[in-house]
Amino acid sequence: MSADTSGSGYVEAEYSRDSKYISDRITSDGSSRWPVEPGRYRLVIARACPWANRSVIVRRLLGLEDAISMGMCGPTHDERSWTFDLDPDGRDPVLGYERLQEAFLARDPEYSRGITVPAMVDVPSGAVVTNNFPQITLDLSTQWTAHHREGAPDLYPEHLRDEMDEVMERVYQEVNNGVYRCGFSGSQRAYDKAYDRLFTTLDWLSERLESQRFLMGGQITEADVRLFTTLARFDTVYHGHFKCNRQKLSEMPVLWAYARDLFQTPGFGDTIDFPQIKEHYYVVHADINPTQIIPKGPDTSGWLLPHDREQLGERPFGDGTPPGPPPPAEQVPADHGPGGIPHR
Template sequence: MSNDKGYVEPGQDFQRDTNYIEDRITADGSSGWPVEVGRYRLVVARACPWANRATIVRRLLGLEHAFSMGICGPTHDERSWTFDLDPDGRDPVLGHERLQEAFLARDPQYPRGITVPAMVDVPTRAVVTNDFAQMTLDFSTQWTAHHRAGAPELYPEHLRAEMDEVMQRVFTEVNNGVYRCGFAGSQRAYDRAYTRLFTALDWLAERLADRRFLMGDTITEADVRLFTTLARFDAVYHGHFKCNRQKLSEMPVLWAYARDLFQTPGFGDTIDFPQVKRHYYVVHRDVNPTQVVPQGPDTANWLTPHGREELGGSPFGDGTPPGPVADGEEVPAEHGAGGSVSV
């Protein structure tokens, strides 16, 4: 299962299952899982917005050397994500064919959803945590000894109280809000979800009208969390999830903000548009029974000028952007902005 996991009672709202393995990898090891270079493997899928957060934060902080990354294919069945992108259909480090194997190694009777992102303990090949929200905050706060020189402070202590409020609203109203629209069990539930989503997007547009990023002049975790939904909006959520008051490209402030981030190293270079579309349109058979994947939209507009520099600030402040994408982790050029729309 993906992080789309949840349920809809007939005629009711979509309810997300948020019951994750909440173990943490900590600097002092008090959790039982100490920070240790080379011990863990981050398992993601390019298609998943929740996993996309982890790929972005790992890259921004320069943690590629600290823990490796395995990439599942864009589709999955009812059992779990699979490593079908690897030459022999197995993750080369863990040896698993399915992410489910890592969860069953942890608990042979594991009863819940098999989700990405997941941090897996390489020696035991067992999952440590799939708590996506805490995971990226821990990348910022627990792995600091292994951050690259010039890495941004994505969860600055003096902003945390306000950031937590902003991120909670982004999660409930936007990240989860698009799903609430897409999986609504009745017209009434959909209408409520639609209103909530666009109310929140209007609030975000107002907030971003006079500040370059959500918390001010530099990027933070809050921007990462909003970006992964915005990057999928026109390709998937506008049509597939019926979030169609406007396309993102028709919302001037949010569209410029999203392009600013997309063109920042660490953001757009993690987006694989064909995989995103294939995941949603193929896996969500209840929403798209034919599994036909649309050809559009054209993604070349993601590389057009955004003009957000006029607001001042810079993505990395006094720091520096990350270097080139690690070998083997590149998104194919034809899958990014301006590339082929084929799937």
């Protein structure tokens, strides 16, 4: 919280995210204790979480499913940890854990910070390597290149990195984290400030995307992945639950068409599980929604409407190709897609 210096004694109560992650990296050049090694690591995610959703998309676009296995937690958690309650016996079949917390304690028995997804876990030791979600996806692009699928896109092009980093930082601060800043504001003043920052940036993004298909131009990059996971949750949870209600995404023409374009691209929309997203936010955030009632709406069938963004560019993967379908065990249930309609 920050103190008001205007003389009123008012405390602004601005939301601040804990970003003290385990910062180890898995590298290909021997610069860390964790070498790139297919089959050694397990990516633990929850479909409900936007930060984890990034890593699911990037892993899929790059074709790393055979090199890095994936464990899935359920959409809700208690004060201790995410749990593997989606697995038949409530245990991750590879790690043998009931709770993700066990992997963090295997790394540090005194670990006392947040148990977060995504987390990369070293299978032989059962210990978390890192939960630093922004770095995880960049390393999938830059350190695992020897194991990318044929036709994998370059999601972090070297010649665009300086500008990309600036765009992604603004997207993170004002949109990805901005919706949380609105939802968890502790005062009217903090909320009003967060709301204005969020929609100022959404307007800036609309202007940027009016004349180019993707954030960095004519092809998909990591920047689009990072923005997409927030947009995919906007009308379903952030508009109402987090009071981000100047407009729905579906009422912002450019961003809505851009989001549908990505949703209908293999590797994006087929990672989105709307029921799990709603269950997570409306049940876990009991301080915001004390009844824990999960709304029946909104209608999500609009995600499959034509977007007409092809006129701005016809090579979303650049010189690469779209990924194939996800492995059967990783497919979102057909009735969890847009409007209960199976993903195309």
